[in-house]
Amino acid sequence: MSVDPEIARFPFPASPVPYDPGPELRDTMAKCPVNKVRLPDDSTAWLVTGFSETREVFIDARYSRALVFAPGRPLYGVETTLRGSLTSMDPPEHSRFRKLVARAFTDKRIEALRPSVAGIVDDLIDNLLAGPRPADLSHEFSLMLPASVICLLLGVPITDVDKFHAWSNAIFADWSRSQEEIGQAFAEMTAYMAALIARKRAEPGDDLISVLINARDADGKLSESELVQFPLQLLAAGHETTANSINMSFVALSEHPEELARLRANPELIPAAVEELLRYVRIAGSGFVPLARVTREEVCLGGVTIPAGETVLPAFFAANRDPAAFGDPDRLDVGNPPKAHLAFGAGAHHCLGAQLARMELQEAFRGLLTRLSGLRMTIPLSELEFRDGQAIASMRELPVTWDDV
Amino acid sequence: MNWRITVDAGLCISSGVCLGTAPGRFRFDEDEHSSPVSELTEPDDQVRDAALSCPVEAITLTDAATGEPVPLDE
Numbered sequence: 001m002s003v004d005p006e007i008a009r010f011p012f013p014a015s016p017v018p019y020d021p022g023p024e025l026r027d028t029m030a031k032c033p034v035n036k037v038r039l040p041d042d043s044t045a046w047l048v049t050g051f052s053e054t055r056e057v058f059i060d061a062r063y064s065r066a067l068v069f070a071p072g073r074p075l076y077g078v079e080t081t082l083r084g085s086l087t088s089m090d091p092p093e094h095s096r097f098r099k100l101v102a103r104a105f106t107d108k109r110i111e112a113l114r115p116s117v118a119g120i121v122d123d124l125i126d127n128l129l130a131g132p133r134p135a136d137l138s139h140e141f142s143l144m145l146p147a148s149v150i151c152l153l154l155g156v157p158i159t160d161v162d163k164f165h166a167w168s169n170a171i172f173a174d175w176s177r178s179q180e181e182i183g184q185a186f187a188e189m190t191a192y193m194a195a196l197i198a199r200k201r202a203e204p205g206d207d208l209i210s211v212l213i214n215a216r217d218a219d220g221k222l223s224e225s226e227l228v229q230f231p232l233q234l235l236a237a238g239h240e241t242t243a244n245s246i247n248m249s250f251v252a253l254s255e256h257p258e259e260l261a262r263l264r265a266n267p268e269l270i271p272a273a274v275e276e277l278l279r280y281v282r283i284a285g286s287g288f289v290p291l292a293r294v295t296r297e298e299v300c301l302g303g304v305t306i307p308a309g310e311t312v313l314p315a316f317f318a319a320n321r322d323p324a325a326f327g328d329p330d331r332l333d334v335g336n337p338p339k340a341h342l343a344f345g346a347g348a349h350h351c352l353g354a355q356l357a358r359m360e361l362q363e364a365f366r367g368l369l370t371r372l373s374g375l376r377m378t379i380p381l382s383e384l385e386f387r388d389g390q391a392i393a394s395m396r397e398l399p400v401t402w403d404d405v
Numbered sequence: 406m407n408w409r410i411t412v413d414a415g416l417c418i419s420s421g422v423c424l425g426t427a428p429g430r431f432r433f434d435e436d437e438h439s440s441p442v443s444e445l446t447e448p449d450d451q452v453r454d455a456a457l458s459c460p461v462e463a464i465t466l467t468d469a470a471t472g473e474p475v476p477l478d479e
Binding site for chain 1: 419428437454
């Protein structure tokens with residue numbers, strides 16, 4: 001295969017400002033909302049960076065998730081674990097399963113969990129206050145919160161948190177991580193979930209797994225493999241993402257001290273700030289390739305004609321900085337939340353846990369900003385280290401300190 | 406029987422779940438909120454799926470003649 005040197009290689013190198021789209025992505029965005037890129041295996045894809053174009057890819061049925069998993073089409077990174085999952089289907093097949101689990105994640109159910117989540121935040125902050133300074137916010141708080149919330153949802157002991165950390169680390173790996181390594185972690189998780197399901201069948205609780213088992217056993221609406229798959233996705237999609245959203249939002253606020261001070265003085269702005277931070281902050285790591293779509297037919301997108309059967313990559317973290325959609329996209333303004341953003345995607349595959357993630361972020365910042373006076377990083381931005389090539393920009397540590405009260 | 410589709414703009418979070426689940430039945434208005442392309446429809450599984458999949462339960466289906474809510478669970 002001849003390789004055209006004019007086509008940029010994707011993923012692009014790590015951005016020097018980790019929460020920013022980065023210079024290569026900005027150059028690409030400035031050219032056209034839709035650009036051809038070359039992937040590590042030398043195949044080509046269409047990288048979509050405009051807001052309205054990216055949203056169209058997420059929503060329009062001509063861009064298929066199911067075709068990504070067509071026989072013979074190679075899969076990479078996290079996609080290798082997604083065959084048969086909710087995110088490998090198109091509507092209407094996808095809807096049959098999605099509408100069942102959607103009932104477990106509605107706003108009302110999530111709000112009912114808020115007091116428990118606030119309690120987890122308080123406990124984690126109590127531990128920070130009792131421990132040495134500086135502390136590693138990432139490992140002692142940001143990773144612990146979503147893992148603990150997943151334990152709560154699954155009805156498993158909090159002591160299983162360490163297992164979840166290890167598995168999600170392996171699965172959210174880059175393209176260079178071997179399929180064996182990803183497969184091994186995935187197999188261990190699958191076995192864990194199968195045992196958990198067996199236990200919950202014998203002794204049902206009021207947790208999410210028991211609700212899903214009931215959908216399987218009483219209503220026959222789920223298959224056994226769907227039942228086992230679902231909690232795995234919950235962990236894969238809900239752990240590192242939420243943790244690094246807390247980390248990276250805090251880093252971005254630290255780099256905007258006037259906005260951080262404004263938020264501290266006006267905690268009622270936290271829900272608005274969370275929306276603005278979701279728009280503003282990139283948590284995708286340098287190894288991240290957006291979950292692909294394959295065109296069902298020839299399409300015209302952002303003035304570009306894309307033939308049928310091509311790979312399309314919706315770069316939502318670029319779209320969230322599109323000047324055509326946001327007046328001043330590079331300004332972080334915690335009092336001015338966007339009308340809409342694409343941090344959770346859009347359309348049929350819009351993040352199932354979006355409302356849960358929002359609530360966790362709100363409670364996290366409420367706790368961090370109201371209970372840890374003067375919370376700040378103890379190293380400059382340039383000294384933050386990230387694990388190489390990860391799909392999610394995973395910090396090795398986030399050293400912070402705070403004032404005596 | 407016809408259904409009347411209502412979207413509560415105060416609840417809508419612009420996820421676009423309904424636009425993706427029931428193609429051609431919903432669109433974003435100028436405030437980025439979903440609204441039905443046509444308020445009245447014949448009973449339709451995809452529209453029902455959209456109502457059931459909405460993350461904030463913003464979509465209501467009623468019997469256009471009586472105003473009674475359409476049961477969402479099959």
